[in-house]
Amino acid sequence: MSTTEDHRDPEAVRQFVEHLAMTFANLGFNRMAARVLGVLMAAEEDGLTAGEIGERLGVSPAAVSGAVRYLITTGLVQKSPVPNSRSDLYRLPNDEWYVAGAVKSGMYRSIADIVEEGVQAVGDDESNAAHRLREMRDFFLFIQEEMLGVLEKWQAGKGRSLR
CATH class of the missing domain: 1.20.58 (Methane Monooxygenase Hydroxylase; Chain G, domain 1)
Incomplete structure (x- = not known):
C-alpha cells in the first residue's frame, strides 16, 4: 500500500513554498509569513511546531516566531499547546x-x-x-x-x- 509520502516530491514542495512566498510578497504580504503559510499548507500533518517549520524552511525557530505571530493576528493560523511540552503547534483553521x-x-x-x-x-x-x-x-x-x-x-x- 502506498502512502502520501511515496507520492511527495520534496524538491517540488520546497519550490511551491518559495513560489507562493514570492507571489504573496509581491502582493505586499510578509515573505517569511508566506513561507510559513506555504509549509503549513503543504504539510501532511495537522500542525507543526516552530522547530519543525524552521527545519523545513532551513531557518531557526526564532525566525519563525514573528511570522507565526503575524499569521495568528490575521486569522490564517491557529496556535495550540503541545501536551507535555513547552512547544506550540501551529495549524491552519479547519474552515475556509x-x-x-x-x-x-x-x-x-x-x-x-x-x-x-x-x-x-x-x-x-x-x-x-x-x-x-x-x-x-x-x-x-x-x-x-x-x-x-x-x-x-x-x-x-x-x-x-x-x-
Missing part, C-alpha cells in the same frame, strides 16, 4: 481560512473604521481628501459585505471543482 480569515476577523470593517477617522480628521465634506476617504471607507464596507456572500456561496458549492 483563506476567505474566512479576512471576513470573520472583520479586517475590512476595521480598515473602514480607521478610514472613517480620516474622514472626520479632514473635516471638509466637500474636499478632495474627504471624497477619497469616503470612497475608500465605502469600498471596504462593501467588500466586507460581499465577502460574507462569497463565503456563503463557497460553502454552498464546496466539493464542486471549478477546474
Whole structure:
C-alpha cells in the first residue's frame, strides 16, 4: 500500500513554498509569513511546531516566531499547546481560512473604521481628501459585505471543482 509520502516530491514542495512566498510578497504580504503559510499548507500533518517549520524552511525557530505571530493576528493560523511540552503547534483553521480569515476577523470593517477617522480628521465634506476617504471607507464596507456572500456561496458549492 502506498502512502502520501511515496507520492511527495520534496524538491517540488520546497519550490511551491518559495513560489507562493514570492507571489504573496509581491502582493505586499510578509515573505517569511508566506513561507510559513506555504509549509503549513503543504504539510501532511495537522500542525507543526516552530522547530519543525524552521527545519523545513532551513531557518531557526526564532525566525519563525514573528511570522507565526503575524499569521495568528490575521486569522490564517491557529496556535495550540503541545501536551507535555513547552512547544506550540501551529495549524491552519479547519474552515475556509483563506476567505474566512479576512471576513470573520472583520479586517475590512476595521480598515473602514480607521478610514472613517480620516474622514472626520479632514473635516471638509466637500474636499478632495474627504471624497477619497469616503470612497475608500465605502469600498471596504462593501467588500466586507460581499465577502460574507462569497463565503456563503463557497460553502454552498464546496466539493464542486471549478477546474
